[in-house]
Structures are given as structure tokens and as C-alpha cells.
Amino acid sequence: MSVITYGEAIRQAYQEEMRRDRNVFLMGEDVGRWGSLYRSSKGLLDEFGREQVKDAPISEAAIAGCGVGSALMGMRPIVEIMYIDFITIAMDQIVNHAAKWHQLSNGKVKLPIVFKTQGGAGRRNSSQHSQSLENWFVGVPGLIVVMPSTPYDVKGLLKSAVRNDNPVVFVEHKSLYSDKGEVPESEYLIPLGQADVKRAGEDVTIVATSWMVGFALKAAETLEADGVSCEVIDPRTLWPLDKETIIRSVKKTGLCLVVTEAPAEGGWSGEASSVIHEHCFRDLKKPVKRHCSIRTGIPYGPVLERQVVPNVESIVEAVQELVTQGSLIAV
Amino acid sequence: MSVITYGEAIRQAYQEEMRRDRNVFLMGEDVGRWGSLYRSSKGLLDEFGREQVKDAPISEAAIAGCGVGSALMGMRPIVEIMYIDFITIAMDQIVNHAAKWHQLSNGKVKLPIVFKTQGGAGRRNSSQHSQSLENWFVGVPGLIVVMPSTPYDVKGLLKSAVRNDNPVVFVEHKSLYSDKGEVPESEYLIPLGQADVKRAGEDVTIVATSWMVGFALKAAETLEADGVSCEVIDPRTLWPLDKETIIRSVKKTGLCLVVTEAPAEGGWSGEASSVIHEHCFRDLKKPVKRHCSIRTGIPYGPVLERQVVPNVESIVEAVQELVTQGSLIAV
Amino acid sequence: MSEIRLQGLYEEMLLLRHFDQLSMQLKLKDLIYSGYHPYEGQEAVAVGFCGALEKDDVLLSTHRPHCHAVAKGCTLEAVLTEMMGRVTGCSGGLGGGMQYLDPDHCFYCGSVVGSNLPIATGIGMAIKQQDLDRVCMCIFGDGASNTGSFHEALNLAAIWKLPIVFVCENNQFAEAMPVREFVACERIAMRARGYGLEEITVDGNDVEATRRVAQELIECTRRGKGPFLVEALTYRLRGHYVGDPEKTYRSREQVDMWRQKEPLTRARTKLLQAGVDAAELDAMEQAIENRLDALREWALQQAFPTLEQAVDHVYIPLAKGERTCP
Amino acid sequence: MSEIRLQGLYEEMLLLRHFDQLSMQLKLKDLIYSGYHPYEGQEAVAVGFCGALEKDDVLLSTHRPHCHAVAKGCTLEAVLTEMMGRVTGCSGGLGGGMQYLDPDHCFYCGSVVGSNLPIATGIGMAIKQQDLDRVCMCIFGDGASNTGSFHEALNLAAIWKLPIVFVCENNQFAEAMPVREFVACERIAMRARGYGLEEITVDGNDVEATRRVAQELIECTRRGKGPFLVEALTYRLRGHYVGDPEKTYRSREQVDMWRQKEPLTRARTKLLQAGVDAAELDAMEQAIENRLDALREWALQQAFPTLEQAVDHVYIPLAKGERTCP
Numbered sequence A, B: 001m002s003v004i005t006y007g008e009a010i011r012q013a014y015q016e017e018m019r020r021d022r023n024v025f026l027m028g029e030d031v032g033r034w035g036s037l038y039r040s041s042k043g044l045l046d047e048f049g050r051e052q053v054k055d056a057p058i059s060e061a062a063i064a065g066c067g068v069g070s071a072l073m074g075m076r077p078i079v080e081i082m083y084i085d086f087i088t089i090a091m092d093q094i095v096n097h098a099a100k101w102h103q104l105s106n107g108k109v110k111l112p113i114v115f116k117t118q119g120g121a122g123r124r125n126s127s128q129h130s131q132s133l134e135n136w137f138v139g140v141p142g143l144i145v146v147m148p149s150t151p152y153d154v155k156g157l158l159k160s161a162v163r164n165d166n167p168v169v170f171v172e173h174k175s176l177y178s179d180k181g182e183v184p185e186s187e188y189l190i191p192l193g194q195a196d197v198k199r200a201g202e203d204v205t206i207v208a209t210s211w212m213v214g215f216a217l218k219a220a221e222t223l224e225a226d227g228v229s230c231e232v233i234d235p236r237t238l239w240p241l242d243k244e245t246i247i248r249s250v251k252k253t254g255l256c257l258v259v260t261e262a263p264a265e266g267g268w269s270g271e272a273s274s275v276i277h278e279h280c281f282r283d284l285k286k287p288v289k290r291h292c293s294i295r296t297g298i299p300y301g302p303v304l305e306r307q308v309v310p311n312v313e314s315i316v317e318a319v320q321e322l323v324t325q326g327s328l329i330a331v
Numbered sequence C, D: 001m002s003e004i005r006l007q008g009l010y011e012e013m014l015l016l017r018h019f020d021q022l023s024m025q026l027k028l029k030d031l032i033y034s035g036y037h038p039y040e041g042q043e044a045v046a047v048g049f050c051g052a053l054e055k056d057d058v059l060l061s062t063h064r065p066h067c068h069a070v071a072k073g074c075t076l077e078a079v080l081t082e083m084m085g086r087v088t089g090c091s092g093g094l095g096g097g098m099q100y101l102d103p104d105h106c107f108y109c110g111s112v113v114g115s116n117l118p119i120a121t122g123i124g125m126a127i128k129q130q131d132l133d134r135v136c137m138c139i140f141g142d143g144a145s146n147t148g149s150f151h152e153a154l155n156l157a158a159i160w161k162l163p164i165v166f167v168c169e170n171n172q173f174a175e176a177m178p179v180r181e182f183v184a185c186e187r188i189a190m191r192a193r194g195y196g197l198e199e200i201t202v203d204g205n206d207v208e209a210t211r212r213v214a215q216e217l218i219e220c221t222r223r224g225k226g227p228f229l230v231e232a233l234t235y236r237l238r239g240h241y242v243g244d245p246e247k248t249y250r251s252r253e254q255v256d257m258w259r260q261k262e263p264l265t266r267a268r269t270k271l272l273q274a275g276v277d278a279a280e281l282d283a284m285e286q287a288i289e290n291r292l293d294a295l296r297e298w299a300l301q302q303a304f305p306t307l308e309q310a311v312d313h314v315y316i317p318l319a320k321g322e323r324t325c326p
């Protein structure tokens, strides 16, 4: 094991996959010269050249379509959309084409594209650069949606995404790039569609995604001290969802908190909560609680943006409310 | 009361609002010469001229942005996106600008825009012209999302949407334009954010949206014959949601089926189901059941597209499963 | 470049004309379900351009694709039955008349206007990178030239010098929108300058001209001189779709005026002047009609896809065999 | 058109230069939180174009907006404290340095490249329809000219003849992307032809030239001759943002070469040649420095918005009073 950052883990995943298969290439704004905004492709232009590392103009629709066309021809594009906020410009290609051509060809055409982007708050980028839009893609048949929270996960999942023959929307988090974590020296893959129990516990299940996973783990430590044992689950892949792992946990604990950075309404937390109620209704002591960002544009600045998003303290409070006897959300 | 079609109700709403306020104008592809694809603006170009009825080129991003800019200047644009599938091209303007500028101006700037489009299946248009993407907008703070199911509702809600000072995403359904229904001769408005109990019942609550409402009502009739009394609720506005009306009903019936045309995963059904569980947990005899389209691209042709979408028979079955003692979804 | 034989081109156009008519009849009988977009009057574009491609050249088409598809080499059977939603169609009857994929004939079309241009850049990029002896042709309408996709794709293709021939089939209308009023420049070809490309326009109703230009551009593109943008001027003689209230945007007179210039009459006249025997041409036409009658009968016998087929291949299930975490 | 006085323009440029430097210092002290995009070297564009607008003309700017904003008439206080996230900022400190709205000064900027062009069409349309004596100016970069938004907006503005002056501020780079490599045409102005507009280019480092052209175009636009697209050629002397690894895409030599042509030195030299007293100019500069020192002190005293302020105005609550169904 070596300790590396989330950003470096991504770089290693690129490097290993591009070396393994020359059809794998990275395309996006400044992925080459700059090595991408958060340096996750630093040095790759030198090693692989312009054939595999392509700087592209500010044309998100064309870049996404270029991914569709090149995948159609047997290449394996990794299309980087610098901020998920700009994926709004590439939606037609991703939703109307990438997601649908495999089925429209009755399985003949395969589109192994990774639409790689990053979302969320924490970098003081304000409301046009900090959104959490991942649930849009969960609602589109034909797409796989991945959201890794650790260096170990991002490397193993990115490698699997590159090798997968479906279009995959791969959502990193801007506040995680400098997070450090242990990653094996030897090559490994993490299967898509497999959740990970980040911490085992008995009293409450916390399902958290992306940036929220780290907060949930810290909250779990605090709560442990108060004698509340939390099991923290990171789905890692939002679709297809590893329901088994989540259900098994909730059947054990009987209490569940879903934590997402996206506001509750219309976000993935509703999907998770519904699935859990549908499968664990009789086991639940209380309804699943959703703890999500305030429904607002992300305000600017270091303080406010963290106040509108769930944090360690607010997660601790939410869990405490959950474990407190009888407390039920009133109408 | 006079009996008119959903399409005619829309036309009347346009006409009344454009006469009332010359700042109200309709813009979109062929809204003028053609009177729009489903003729819902037929004859308006003659009455109001090009100042209020503007045919626009195939430039969804520009049309949406034109809506933002003109609203900023005090006009009240109704921006028509011919199919919701093409709103993928206008997402940046709607999500990053229209939805955010009111807050970014600390309330000084108002953007009274109606982004009007139509979605869903039933017209044999295949997968690139039949999607149900409404939940995308529910997840975006700053937007109001409306989805009317009857001539009466579409007229009253469209007029309210035009008068509202928030950006409103107004999603009609392509299979409803020729549906007939009673509409008052005298002017009326329907408040945004107010659900409607389409049918009162005692045993089961069915929450259905758009095209699904009519199917749910027919299913309720069939079920009545079998002695199952269904209460059918149409939220009409997906955000802000009239939780009270839904909760009141579920507290009474203790059983709930949510029916949407969008596939369950990532769709609005998860939001509805979560809200109901959160508020009615102790009253529910069983978990809320979601009955939604199969997770697939909408296939072509008259038969298949109706088979992948909920229909009267499948809704009846879903309700019967719900009322059958003890039947619980297995893990 | 292969010699251009007018009679052969005329025969191809005749086939498309009759195929379009057959399709229209089926649409009127409601045997084609999606909006059907007639092609009458534009045959010289499909035959001249799409017909000039080799089998493994890639063609990206539009929501008005059936004649492009046939000219490219897709079978009449597959194209017609796709429109009819039968399992023998290009997309197994799941796509319908505006969106189907025929990988075996390197033909792909879709119903979102302008969206085929960005996809073309990826195909061109792959061809260039894999150093294949193939080209990509992307055909689209005058209306599509107003989409952001058009602009982003042309710029990308131009800066990367991709082997793509972009063909703008200007049939004077985008639905009810006359090109004069909705495209800001006099000729769409003028947009080429914005991408460092030359302005190329061709009479889209003169099949010899379209074929000649097509051959040249395809040839140059094979030699790495691409991309190219060419505007083919033609006219849509029928409504945008069957049932289009045409009078809301154009006059009978205008249509009649253009009917004088329609490509088949022009080609036939020229052939007769060149001494070709009218009877020979009539026989040719008769043979085509017979062929299409047989096609029609056959098509009506074909099955519809089952629900199982319709919901299959939504995505490729995740391999359980994948190596898991150590 | 008002007479052009170089000394006045020079003073405005000096203010922007020092304002940019002050901002950069605050960024280095981490008192500006979002990516800060320096403006050094481009002052003649902001002063020449944005400064030529009347108070109620509308300006739409970009992710590099601070100098555009000041030249348009926004107060230094509001612009600086917005970057610093203070409640006294244009957007009450909620937008930050790349996205804020100042309706009182008809100034709007955003951080999504190219997205201001479509919004400009709506403003132009409203001005035209309401027959107001106002114009809209939309300023954007070379990189933005590759977006679909650029194309769709220019076509729309052109077919509707909207009163908009589109200013492409070509500073030679989009982040690390050199314009030569990423914009397919030789000069961005060449794209005008695709919208039936004339090609207009101006030396963006010559403030008299930019102001002259700006006045002409604004004047013509007021008289209903719009829209116009003008390319102003300049050069970004600093990195795209503070911390930009510039060596990955350009050489010191290139930067030094352009520094010779930077607009302030040019203006100053010309003024001295014209006999203006150097001491007078130095005094002018000193006054500006003093003013900005005071500004800095004041800015640091300003409060941050509260959480309540931050989550207010997300939307306008639905009026309960609305008339309900009969």
C-alpha cells in the first residue's frame, strides 16, 4: 500500500489504462497542457502524446458527440467535462445518443465512453460551479452512474469504468482531489455496481455519497463516543444500485439516514430512501431520514458554502434525532 | 362550462394572458406560422402579430437565453421547447442562469419565464421524442415545475405560470392535446403548488402525474367494481409540492401507489414516495409502492410504447397487489 | 474517380422517388407510425452525395433519412420495415422512421436536428487516428446550420483536420421556417469562412453536378485535405411531414416554379436529348415499380418486435466475473 | 459622438491596472476566494468598449469581469467587495468574482463561457420591442467564440436585427489553449460573414482605436443598424488565473514581446510626445494609488453575508392570496 491523493489515483488509473489499451484516450479542455484543472492528468500528454491526450476547445456538445462517434469506431474515450455545471451543454449527446444507441442497434453498437466530470461545493466557486446534478443521469436508461469518495475507490472504479462497454457518467468531487488514502501498489479493479461498507456498526445505517462519506465517517466517530454505533455505506455506483448491501444493513440497524450534497427534492436521496422503505419497511423503527443540502444556490465563500451543505456536526445531530426514542417528523 | 380540448385550453390561456398583458409573448419553433406542432397557438400570430408570437430558429440554447434576457428587461416570455427531449440543449440557460439570477441579485432581478414543453410517450415517436425528464428540474433550486393533466388544469395553471414571477418549467403531455374536458367560460386561475384530488376514495391513495392521471382514474373505476375504493391525487405542481393534500389522504387510506411515466430510478416517484414515508410512516400498512415505466428507451410503434408505460390494467394489478393482505415486496 | 453515367444516376433517383411514394402511401394508411418526412425533389442530393460513398465510409443522416439510407446501400427491406416498426428493420423496428442504426452499412441517423455533426467529429477522429482508408459524410439541413452543434462540430473538425464531408442539404425550409428568414447569411456555405474552409455550393437538383462535387470532395478528404462543407441547393416539394399545413408558409406558385427544376425531369430530358430511347427509360421505371410492389407485399408480412426484444439491450449487464477488490 | 481625450482614457486604464493589481494582492492573501482572472494588458478593451456605454445601456460580461464592470460604471466598492464575498458586493457577496449582477448599473456577468451571448439576444429584443434608446453590449473571449451559444445567439441577433454590439476580446488564449490552435479561422471576425455581418477588427491595445470603433458601433446600433460583431486583438499578460502554470503553453519571450505593446505604456508615450507633463501623469497615478489604498482599508471592514441572507431569494414564495379555482 502507498498513500496517494484522490487526484493522483485518477492519474494512475488513466496511465495504467492508456498503457494497457492504446484505444483509451482522454479528451477535454486543458487535459493536456495543464494536465487538467486539478492536475489529475499531469504529465500524461508527455507520455502518451496528442493521440491519447487531447486538449479540446470550449465546445462541450462537440466534445461529448466526439466521444460518441469515436466509441462507435472502437475507441474508448474518456470525455472530461471540467465542471458538472457545464454538462448542461452536453446533455443532448449523453442522453439522446450515448445512452440510446446500444439499444437502438439491438446490441450491435457498443459505446464504451466515460463521461468524467466533477461536482459539488467546497472550493468557494459559487452557484454556477458547485452543483450536484448526478441524479439527472440516474434517471436516464442506458447510463451507469459512478461517484467515488476515496483515492482507493476512484482508481479502481475509474479503471472499471474505462473497461466497461456502457457509457458511464463518472462524477468526481472537487473537494476530494487532495484527500489522501491508501492504494495498493499492485493493479486492482473495483466492480461497478458494488457498494462499500466504509464502517461497520449496529445502531444506525448512514448511506452517504461522494464528499459526504468522509463527513459521515467523522460523525460516526463522534457518535461512537456517545455510544451510538453507525454503519456507514457508500453506494459508490448510484445506478445500478447495490441494494443488497444497503438492505442488509438497514434490516440489522432498523434506522437509516441518507446523506447527500444535492438538495433532497428531486435528488438521489429520494431514490435511496424509497428503495429502503420498499425493502425494509417492517424492519424500520422510523422512516428513513434524508439529510441533504439546503435548497439553495451554493453561496460564495468558504464559510457559507459549508453551512448550506451537510457537515460533521449536522450529521451527528441528524443521527441523534434518529436514535432519540419516539421522535418522529411531524407533518 | 364548455367542453374543449387540452390543446384549445392552452390556446385560450395564451390568448387571455397576451390580451391582458402585452409584455407576455410566445417564442419557439413554428409557434407562429404553424401555431405550434400540436396547434396549441393556432391563429395567435394573426391576432397578436410577430411582437407577441415569435417563430424562432432551431437554436434551443439561444431561445432559452433570449427568454432570460427579455424577462430581465421586464417582458414575460413563454419559451416553447418543442419536445422535452430537446430541452437537453437549453439546460445551461435554464439551470445556470434562469434558476439562479433572482438569488444572485438578492431578489432585485425577477425572471418571469415559462419554459413550456411537452414530454412522454403515446404518439409513436420513439426514444428520442418520448422521454419524461421532469424530475431534472425538481432538483434545481429556483425553478417551479408544473405538469397538468386536464384541459381545466392546463388552462388555469398556465395562466398562473405566466403571471408568476419565478421561472416555471411547464411540462405538457403529447398524448393529452386532444383530450376533452369541461372548462369554465369565465376566467379562472389555478394556484401553483396545489394538488387536486381527482377522485375521492377510502382504501388506497394513488398519486399519479400527467398522462398517468387518466389511467389511474379509469383503474379506480374498475377497482370500485371489485370493491376497492381509490383516492386519486394529481399533484399538478411537482415543486413546490402540496404535501398536505397527499399526506392527508395517505393518513386516511394507509396504502399508497405512486404512478409515473418516468422510470422509477432517479425519477420523481422516489421523491413522492420518500415524502410520504417520512410523514405517514406510522399510518402506512405497507410501504408506498412505485409503479413506473420499464427502465428502457421508449420503443417505436403504437403497441410497444404502451406496454412499457403504466396503463389501466397494470395500475389495477398494482393496486390489487397493494390491498392484498400481507403481500410485501421481497428483497 | 469513376466516370459519371447519367442514366445510372437517373435510375437511382427513380428508385428513391418511387420508394418515397410507396412510403407516403403506407404513412397515409397509418402503417408508418412516426412523423414521415417526404423526400420528393431532393433525390439528386441523396444519389449524388450519399451514393458516392464506399460501403465502409460512414454516413450520418437526419430525421429525413430514408433516401440517404438507400443511396448509401442500406437495403430497401431494412429501411422500409424500420419505418413500419417491423423486426426486420435496421433497428429491429424499435427506432422508427427518424432514428435507426445500420452498422453493417455504416449508416446512422437520428431525430435531433444538428446532433449528428458532433458525432461525425468522433468518427472522423477515429478514422484519422486509426489511419483507415475511409471517410465520414455528415448530411444535415439548412435548419440544422443554426444549431450550436453545427458550429462546435465544424470548428472541431477544422482544427483537427478531420476526414469529414459536411453536406448541408438546403431544401429552403426548416419545417415552416424559410431559410431566407431564419439563416442570417445569404448562402449557408458562407459559414465555411468561420472555420477556415472554402465556400462550396452546388446545384442540388443537378445529379451530375452533385455526384461530381461529391466525388471530388470525398477524394480530397481521402487524401487528408478534409474537412469540407458543401451546400447543396434544392427544394422540398412536399410538406415537411404528411399533413403539413403548407399554405401557412409557402405558395402553390413557388412550389410549382420549383417543380419545373426538379431533378428527375431534368435528368430525363437530358437523357432523351442525348438520344436515349424513352421506352427504355419507361421500362426501367416499370421494373422499379414492380420491385417496390413486391417489397410492399413482403414488408406487410413481417412481424413486429416483441416486448422482450423492445426492452432488451438497454444496457450491457455488469459482468459478475469482474475481478473484485483485493 | 463625444470627442476622444487620450488623457482621460489613460487615467481610466490606470485605474483598472491598479485595481487589477490590488485584487491580485488580495487573491494572494486569500481574501478573494474564487479563481481570480487577472486583466493586465487588456485595459484598452474595457475602457474603449465598456466605457463607451451610457448608464442605461446593458453590458453582459464574463468570468473575467471586474474591469469591464468598473469601466461600465459599477462602483469599485461593489465590485471589489463582491470578489471578497462581502455583503456590500454587487451580489451581496453571494456570487463572488465570476458571477454577479448589478442591475442598477445594467451590468451582468457569469462564469459559464459563451452563455452571455444568448442572454444578450433577449435584452436586445426587449430594447427593440419596447423601442428604448438603449443598446446591449456583450463581451466575451476568443474561447467563447467556439461555443454553440455564440453561433446560435449571433444568428438570432442577426435575423432579428437586434441592437447588440458583440465584442470578442481576443486575448490569444482560452486558459492554456492558444487561439491559433483552437479557433479554426484566421481571425474570429471572419465568423461575421456567417451571420451576414461585416468583418470588423480593432487593435485592442490602442485605447483611442477601441473607443473610436466602440462609439461608431454603439451609435450605428442606436440608429437600428445592429447587430455588430467586432474582434479586439489584445493579449493576456498574466496567467489565466493566479497560479496558472503558464510555461505549459507559452514562452516568456512571447509575453515580453507583447508587453512592449501593452496599452498603458503606449498611451503614456503618446501623451508625453504630445507634450503632456510626466509629473502630471505621475500625480494622476499617485492619486489613484491613494484612492485604492483607502478602498482596500474600507473593503476589509465590510461584513460577510449571514446564512439567512445566503439562502434568501432562492425563489419567490407562491402568493397564498392567489385566486383559487371556482
Ligand SMILES: Cc1ncc(C[n+]2csc(CCOP(=O)(O)OP(=O)(O)O)c2C)c(N)n1
Pocket: B029, B058, B060, B082, B086, B089, C062, C063, C064, C111, C112, C113, C114, C140, C141, C142, C143, C144, C145, C171, C173, C174, C175, C236, C240
Ligand atoms: C434540436 C431539435 N429541435 C427541433 C426539432 C424539431 N424539428 C424536426 S425537423 C425540424 C426542421 C429541420 O430543418 P432542416 O434542418 O432544414 O431539415 P429538413 O427538415 O428541411 O430536412 C425541426 C425543427 C428537432 N427534431 N430537434
Ligand SMILES: Cc1ncc(C[n+]2csc(CCOP(=O)(O)OP(=O)(O)O)c2C)c(N)n1
Pocket: A029, A058, A060, A082, A086, A089, D062, D063, D064, D111, D112, D113, D114, D140, D141, D142, D143, D144, D145, D171, D173, D174, D175, D236, D240
Ligand atoms: C462552458 C464552459 N466551459 C468551460 C469553462 C472553464 N473555463 C473558464 S474560463 C475558460 C477560458 C475562456 O477563454 P476565453 O473565452 O478566451 O476568455 P478569457 O479567459 O481569455 O478571458 C474556460 C475554458 C467554463 N467556465 N464554461
Ligand SMILES: [Mg+2]
Pocket: C141, C142, C143, C169, C170, C171, C172, C173, C174, C175
Ligand atoms: Mg431544410
Ligand SMILES: [Mg+2]
Pocket: D141, D142, D143, D169, D170, D171, D172, D173, D174, D175
Ligand atoms: Mg481568451
